[in-house]
Amino acid sequence: MNVDSSGDRPYRADMPANGQGFLDSYLPYLLRQADQTLSAPFYDTLNHYGVARSEWRVLAVLHELGDLGVKDLANAALSPQPTVTHALRRLEARGLVIRTQGTQDKRQRLVSVTATGKELTQNLINQAKALETDQLAQADDLTDLIAQLKSLTATVEARSQQLAQNATQAG
Amino acid sequence: MNVDSSGDRPYRADMPANGQGFLDSYLPYLLRQADQTLSAPFYDTLNHYGVARSEWRVLAVLHELGDLGVKDLANAALSPQPTVTHALRRLEARGLVIRTQGTQDKRQRLVSVTATGKELTQNLINQAKALETDQLAQADDLTDLIAQLKSLTATVEARSQQLAQNATQAG
DNA sequence: TAAATAAACATTCATATGAATGTTGACAGC
DNA sequence: GCTGTCAACATTCATATGAATGTTTATTTA
Numbered sequence: 387m388n389v390d391s392s393g394d395r396p397y398r399a400d401m402p403a404n405g406q407g408f409l410d411s412y413l414p415y416l417l418r419q420a421d422q423t424l425s426a427p428f429y430d431t432l433n434h435y436g437v438a439r440s441e442w443r444v445l446a447v448l449h450e451l452g453d454l455g456v457k458d459l460a461n462a463a464l465s466p467q468p469t470v471t472h473a474l475r476r477l478e479a480r481g482l483v484i485r486t487q488g489t490q491d492k493r494q495r496l497v498s499v500t501a502t503g504k505e506l507t508q509n510l511i512n513q514a515k516a517l518e519t520d521q522l523a524q525a526d527d528l529t530d531l532i533a534q535l536k537s538l539t540a541t542v543e544a545r546s547q548q549l550a551q552n553a554t555q556a557g
Numbered sequence: 558m559n560v561d562s563s564g565d566r567p568y569r570a571d572m573p574a575n576g577q578g579f580l581d582s583y584l585p586y587l588l589r590q591a592d593q594t595l596s597a598p599f600y601d602t603l604n605h606y607g608v609a610r611s612e613w614r615v616l617a618v619l620h621e622l623g624d625l626g627v628k629d630l631a632n633a634a635l636s637p638q639p640t641v642t643h644a645l646r647r648l649e650a651r652g653l654v655i656r657t658q659g660t661q662d663k664r665q666r667l668v669s670v671t672a673t674g675k676e677l678t679q680n681l682i683n684q685a686k687a688l689e690t691d692q693l694a695q696a697d698d699l700t701d702l703i704a705q706l707k708s709l710t711a712t713v714e715a716r717s718q719q720l721a722q723n724a725t726q727a728g
Numbered sequence: 729t730a731a732a733t734a735a736a737c738a739t740t741c742a743t744a745t746g747a748a749t750g751t752t753g754a755c756a757g758c
Numbered sequence: 759g760c761t762g763t764c765a766a767c768a769t770t771c772a773t774a775t776g777a778a779t780g781t782t783t784a785t786t787t788a
Binding site: 407408409410411412413414415416417418419420421422423424425426427428446447449450464511514515518520521522523524525526528530531532534535536537538539541542543544545546 | 578579580581582583584585586587588589590591592593594595596597598599617618620621635682685686689691692693694695696697699701702703705706707708709710712713714715716717
Binding site for chain 1: 743744745746747748751752753754
């Protein structure tokens with residue numbers, strides 16, 4: 387594991403040599419490292435637009451899935467519900483989304499993106515795509531990696547469900 | 558992209574169908590999703606020990622690499638320097654680490670883990686390993702995935718360096 | 729060597745985060 | 759139709775986070 391004391395690259399580290407450590411092959415570490423390395427330049431973009439990361443995640447999900455309730459939004463945005471509610475309040479204050487009362491279930495709040503919000507979202511997505519394209523130009527083919535990530539998540543998710551099931555039965 | 562409004566699984570989402578969206582194949586999203594799905598149970602463990610995530614990252618890195626200065630620590634822990642300094646203050650207050658003045662460079666603070674800290678770290682790592690083993694029991698072989706992640710990070714990192722280099726020359 | 733510059737770490741401070749909890753509405757059993 | 763239970767979202771509040779900046783020591787330059 388090489389930390390590179392000299393170069394000026396915050397948030398990152400390489401870790402080859404040093405024998406077989408723990409972190410060296412700890413998946414969450416590697417996943418987070420890859421995420422940060424890929425996302426770093428895009429975070430500058432978000433900063434430029436004054437958009438928090440939680441807000442970006444909400445916008446991206448709404449773009450992907452259309453109008454959604456807060457719970458589904460939180461699930462898809464990989465964020466806790468209160469974090470999403472806070473983000474929505476800020477986005478609504480900026481006129482980027484609107485929350486309407488649910489028709490069936492009056493507890494629900496259906497979140498939709500305004501025209502302005504859609505424009506901003508599209509800009510952000512374009513930028514994200516452009517950055518990714520540039521970054522991955524030199525990289526190997528990724529279809530395999532993507533498939534493995536999805537499979538991994540699905541498998542672990544299923545396992546977690548199974549455990550929750552058992553816990554419920556056991557009481 | 559299926560959000561699953563019913564089941565009770567915060568922080569997660571599956572996203573198959575719905576055609577080819579953006580998020581659906583956006584690597585940072587998939588990486589973060591995998592990370593969260595894998596890490597979720599371990600976060601309960603951290604909670605149980607009263608250890609913040611940033612603190613865990615610091616301890617894990619120190620375990621892996623031995624005594625380190627704050628900057629190298631921050632790099633390897635994938636965290637900003639102020640975050641690490643805060644974490645260190647808390648860890649030091651709990652008697653889990655100590656900071657000593659650097660011998661060569663008196664600006665540096667060499668961070669080392671106390672006996673208590675090492676014990677706690679070992680417990681946490683054992684728990685992380687146990688959880689991971691259980692989670693990945695059903696999963697396919699991961700050596701390939703790990704290699705791809707490392708390669709991806711290295712490639713993108715190199716590209717980023719290259720850009721920084723050009724910027725400096727141009728400046 | 730004095731001065732300017734930069735590097736390592738600490739500190740300040742505004743803000744995002746999320747755990748805990750509150751509020752409102754749905755829904756089951758009676 | 760009541761009553762209890764649960765679900766969806768909002769709110770409160772203590773805390774982690776990190777950008778900006780300060781302080782101290784190295785290092786370079788004149």
